[in-house]
Amino acid sequence: MNWQQVINGLTIGSIYSIVALGYTLVFGVLQILNMAHGEIFMMGAFIGLMMVVKFQAPLPVAFLAAVLVTAILGYLLERFALRPLRGKAGVSHLAPLISTIGVSIFLENLAHHWFGAETHPFPVSFATISYQIGGVKISLVQLTIFIISITLMVGLSLWLSRTKAGTALRATAENIETASLLGVNTQKIITLTVVIASVMGGIAGVLVGMAFNAVSPQMGLEIGLKGLAIIILGGMGNIKGAMVGGLILGMTEVMSVAFGYSGYRDAIAFLMIIVILLIRPQGLFGQSAPQVRK
Amino acid sequence: MLTVKGLEAYYGNIRALKGIDLDVKEGSIVTIIGANGAGKTTTMKAISGLLNPRNGSIQFMGQDITGLRPDQRVSMGISLVPEGRAILSGMSVLENLEMGAYHRNDQEVKQDLENVMDRFPILRERIHQAGGTLSGGQQQMLAIARALMARPKLLLLDEPSMGLAPLIVADIFKIIQEINQEGTTVLLVEQNVKQALKIADYAYVLETGKIVTSGTADELLDDSRVVEAYLGGGHSS
Numbered sequence: 001m002n003w004q005q006v007i008n009g010l011t012i013g014s015i016y017s018i019v020a021l022g023y024t025l026v027f028g029v030l031q032i033l034n035m036a037h038g039e040i041f042m043m044g045a046f047i048g049l050m051m052v053v054k055f056q057a058p059l060p061v062a063f064l065a066a067v068l069v070t071a072i073l074g075y076l077l078e079r080f081a082l083r084p085l086r087g088k089a090g091v092s093h094l095a096p097l098i099s100t101i102g103v104s105i106f107l108e109n110l111a112h113h114w115f116g117a118e119t120h121p122f123p124v125s126f127a128t129i130s131y132q133i134g135g136v137k138i139s140l141v142q143l144t145i146f147i148i149s150i151t152l153m154v155g156l157s158l159w160l161s162r163t164k165a166g167t168a169l170r171a172t173a174e175n176i177e178t179a180s181l182l183g184v185n186t187q188k189i190i191t192l193t194v195v196i197a198s199v200m201g202g203i204a205g206v207l208v209g210m211a212f213n214a215v216s217p218q219m220g221l222e223i224g225l226k227g228l229a230i231i232i233l234g235g236m237g238n239i240k241g242a243m244v245g246g247l248i249l250g251m252t253e254v255m256s257v258a259f260g261y262s263g264y265r266d267a268i269a270f271l272m273i274i275v276i277l278l279i280r281p282q283g284l285f286g287q288s289a290p291q292v293r294k
Numbered sequence: 295m296l297t298v299k300g301l302e303a304y305y306g307n308i309r310a311l312k313g314i315d316l317d318v319k320e321g322s323i324v325t326i327i328g329a330n331g332a333g334k335t336t337t338m339k340a341i342s343g344l345l346n347p348r349n350g351s352i353q354f355m356g357q358d359i360t361g362l363r364p365d366q367r368v369s370m371g372i373s374l375v376p377e378g379r380a381i382l383s384g385m386s387v388l389e390n391l392e393m394g395a396y397h398r399n400d401q402e403v404k405q406d407l408e409n410v411m412d413r414f415p416i417l418r419e420r421i422h423q424a425g426g427t428l429s430g431g432q433q434q435m436l437a438i439a440r441a442l443m444a445r446p447k448l449l450l451l452d453e454p455s456m457g458l459a460p461l462i463v464a465d466i467f468k469i470i471q472e473i474n475q476e477g478t479t480v481l482l483v484e485q486n487v488k489q490a491l492k493i494a495d496y497a498y499v500l501e502t503g504k505i506v507t508s509g510t511a512d513e514l515l516d517d518s519r520v521v522e523a524y525l526g527g528g529h530s531s
């Protein structure tokens with residue numbers, strides 16, 4: 001193993017972490033697997049791409065547009081696919097899972113229709129710039145991805161632990177009824193959670209587009225499965241678990257390619273997840289007792 | 295201060311409350327007593343907004359609050375210490391207390407934090423410990439302290455003495471009395487009838503979803519039916 005692979009692994013892994021954070025936030029607060037997360041991620045990638053290609057917008061503007069659109073998508077998802085099913089007598093707890101699958105199919109079809117089925121390259125003006133540090137080459141694209149991901153992770157952690165709204169989100173995740181008795185408008189917190197998760201997905205979409213120089217309507221499915229695997233690996237609803245899990249998955253993928261098993265990259269990565277789960281069934285940071293909704 | 299009229303609540307088809315009328319005067323301690331399953335918790339849930347009654351109205355300080363969310367009622371001055379305490383077990387004692395003041399934006403939150411820690415010194419000792427690691431009695435104190443952080447005008451307490459050792463129970467009742475003397479109106483649900491009647495100004499007896507008797511604490515202590523059902527039979531609490 002060499003430092004070059006570590007850098008590559010951390011870059012990819014940090015994006016995975018961002019994707020997984022989106023899943024884990026929603027799961028933590030709503031105990032729902034948001035199956036539309038991957039497609040919101042894909043939409044973010046396309047919005048970023050369109051801004052760069054169609055409107056020749058600079059990268060920050062592309063990110064801003066992706067943030068805006070995925071925030072709206074997150075709001076709509078909560079308002080029309082999740083809220084109507086919440087707290088109603090007789091609604092199966094699997095209903096939100098199914099409705100988010102519906103939204104994911106809808107978004108993928110929409111992307112097909114608007115952007116076509118093919119894979120689009122993601123042109124980045126500074127794609128050829130890279131720095132040599134010791135024996136390690138870091139491209140400016142990698143550096144950008146890394147800085148944005150780390151900023152998001154640190155920012156989210158600080159927001160959750162230090163701010164009033166972040167604390168209210170954690171309280172809502174722990175016990176929604178108690179949070180409401182303490183004066184929290186839990187409906188607002190739920191909406192905020194889904195919006196934040198979607199925005200993280202959207203930003204990750206642009207980052208993946210940049211990292212792999214490829215954007216397609218199907219990209220949400222693969223990343224979605226990886227995100228789900230990561231939150232199980234890290235511990236359902238656990239923030240730290242999502243971050244560490246993403247980095248582990250990224251490293252494993254890069255390592256398996258480096259050791260010549262590139263054809264088995266995903267298989268090896270998932271095999272490793274299964275092995276970890278056999279040793280720690282609750283996930284890396286999960287509670288040993290299954291967390292039940294109070 | 296609080297007027298409940300014709301309150302009816304259902305769980306599915308189960309009629310848990312069959313038309314309840316209650317009146318809580320400002321500055322008083324009012325208690326609701328009744329056997330298991332009588333509907334005491336359901337009544338508290340309806341008053342705090344956790345549960346929507348099918349019929350009836352709830353008025354608080356002259357305003358109809360029947361349709362309001364729990365958080366809106368907290369802002370108006372109604373705080374519930376629920377049955378079983380509902381401590382946020384993954385959060386520290388300090389975070390639990392801070393969450394109690396969630397709806398407040400005034401400058402006195404810090405001072406109130408000091409005040410509740412003076413009242414419950416054990417909480418100061420455990421301030422950075424996770425709420426879930428406190429003992430039952432400590433959790434009850436935290437739950438009351440947390441509710442006080444909201445500066446309620448009306449404090450709802452659902453069986454605060456449940457599962458506590460007699461010495462701590464006495465403590466809790468003393469504290470409830472103190473809180474009341476400082477100006478907070480208290481509505482108290484209790485199975486510890488003797489203690490409850492000792493500190494209460496007025497009491498309601500709830501049986502299977504209906505108020506069967508009510509009166510001042512002294513009146514109820516003179517009521518042979520009440521004494522027999524809730525205080526007598528060699529069953530001392």
Ligand SMILES: Nc1ncnc2c1ncn2[C@@H]1O[C@H](COP(=O)(O)OP(=O)(O)OP(=O)(O)O)[C@@H](O)[C@H]1O
Nearest residue numbers: 305308310328329330331332333334335336337377
């Ligand atoms: N979530 C629920 N679903 C169905 N029935 C319920 C539910 N909660 C309470 N009930 C029923 O409503 C009735 C009143 O319950 P409630 O909890 O208000 O009683 P309580 O007076 O607080 O009893 P306890 O002293 O045991 O706490 C009971 O018959 C109970 O079985």
Ligand SMILES: [Mg+2]
Nearest residue numbers: 334335336377
């Ligand atoms: Mg009860």
